[in-house]
Amino acid sequence: MSQSLELPSYLEKEPAVEDRFRRIYQRPVVLDVAGLGKTFHAANGVVEALRDIHFKVHRREFICVIGPSGCGKSTLIRILAGLDYPTSGAVKLDGHEVSGPGPDRGMVFQNYTLFPWLTVKRNVMFGPRMKGHQYRVSEAEARKWIKMVGLDRFENSYPNQLSGGMKQRVAIARTLANQPRIVLMDEPFGALDAQTRAQMQAYLQQIWLNVDVTILFITHDLDEAIYLADRIVVLDAHPGRIAEIIEVPLPQPRTPEDFISPKFLATRKRLDTLIHPPKMNDEDRLPMVKMTEPGDDVI
Ligand SMILES: Nc1ncnc2c1ncn2[C@@H]1O[C@H](COP(=O)(O)OP(=O)(O)OP(=O)(O)O)[C@@H](O)[C@H]1O
Ligand SMILES: [Mg+2]
Numbered sequence: 001m002s003q004s005l006e007l008p009s010y011l012e013k014e015p016a017v018e019d020r021f022r023r024i025y026q027r028p029v030v031l032d033v034a035g036l037g038k039t040f041h042a043a044n045g046v047v048e049a050l051r052d053i054h055f056k057v058h059r060r061e062f063i064c065v066i067g068p069s070g071c072g073k074s075t076l077i078r079i080l081a082g083l084d085y086p087t088s089g090a091v092k093l094d095g096h097e098v099s100g101p102g103p104d105r106g107m108v109f110q111n112y113t114l115f116p117w118l119t120v121k122r123n124v125m126f127g128p129r130m131k132g133h134q135y136r137v138s139e140a141e142a143r144k145w146i147k148m149v150g151l152d153r154f155e156n157s158y159p160n161q162l163s164g165g166m167k168q169r170v171a172i173a174r175t176l177a178n179q180p181r182i183v184l185m186d187e188p189f190g191a192l193d194a195q196t197r198a199q200m201q202a203y204l205q206q207i208w209l210n211v212d213v214t215i216l217f218i219t220h221d222l223d224e225a226i227y228l229a230d231r232i233v234v235l236d237a238h239p240g241r242i243a244e245i246i247e248v249p250l251p252q253p254r255t256p257e258d259f260i261s262p263k264f265l266a267t268r269k270r271l272d273t274l275i276h277p278p279k280m281n282d283e284d285r286l287p288m289v290k291m292t293e294p295g296d297d298v299i
Contacts, residue, residue, distance in 0.1 A: 017249045030214045031057040035089035048239035049075045064229035065218045072240025073218045077186045106175030106183045110190040112167045114159040121155040127178035145173035165196040182214045222271045234274045
């Protein structure tokens with residue numbers, strides 16, 4: 001049987017998918033982004049990075065944000081983290097307006113941000129200690145999260161003794177040890193090789209399934225977004241604005257087999273269309289340069 005990948009078949013929602021999202025939308029809203037805009041006044045002119053961004057993230061939801069380079073993904077996540085402020089609109093976390101950084105939001109960046117002079121355990125203990133928890137309590141807390149990311153054998157190692165993937169697992173453990181309401185991740189696996197990246201996606205999915213946490217995850221990688229997300233917020237560039245919010249029609253948790261399922265491929269096709277709209281004018285076509293002479297035997 002040939003499987004059609006045309007959009008109408010994918011957009012016609014099945015009752016099971018509708019039901020899954022109905023249940024997600026019934027959960028409390030953790031993050032409410034309303035009419036968010038951001039304009040930078042830089043030396044080289046005015047840049048409207050974000051315009052009228054609206055979306056809500058529900059408790060325990062996994063939201064991915066994708067879009068072309070420069071569409072404002074990092075600007076958005078920095079505003080959500082309270083590291084920058086919007087020019088218009090507002091962000092609410094659990095109903096309270098965000099006006100600066102706070103332990104209720106955990107950040108994981110692409111660049112490794114562990115303290116190089118502290119062991120894995122001490123890195124993860126850092127948050128609980130800053131909250132004023134006693135050493136023993138913080139240590140037990142850190143051990144719990146280090147175990148959760150599968151690194152209990154490395155608790156006394158230093159970051160420079162770990163691979164890139166392991167460092168990111170420690171960064172995730174350190175973030176979770178602060179018990180944030182939402183984890184904000186800006187291309188956290190962007191610097192990893194393809195194999196490690198796939199492994200990290202599976203780890204993150206497991207962590208998300210085992211921990212009561214909400215995740216907003218930025219990525220360039222469309223397959224990564226479909227594999228991980230309940231919903232995908234697709235941004236357009238110049239100015240960054242929402243092109244579409246896609247409900248991924250695959251049940252959670254995903255498996256590697258899902259990568260070749262018709263629904264996955266149809267979602268991928270939809271994202272491709274949104275992110276790389278086909279537009280090739282005559283003047284865009286490259287000139288043909290002939291490098292062979294008549295009679296050349298080119299096989
Ligand atoms: N501090 C700043 N001052 C001036 N312009 C900025 C500043 N930060 C970001 N911009 C501009 O805002 C736009 C969005 O940048 P941003 O880094 O958020 O994009 P991005 O989607 O994260 O890109 P990438 O995928 O390459 O990481 C860009 O045009 C960028 O040049
Ligand atoms: Mg960015």
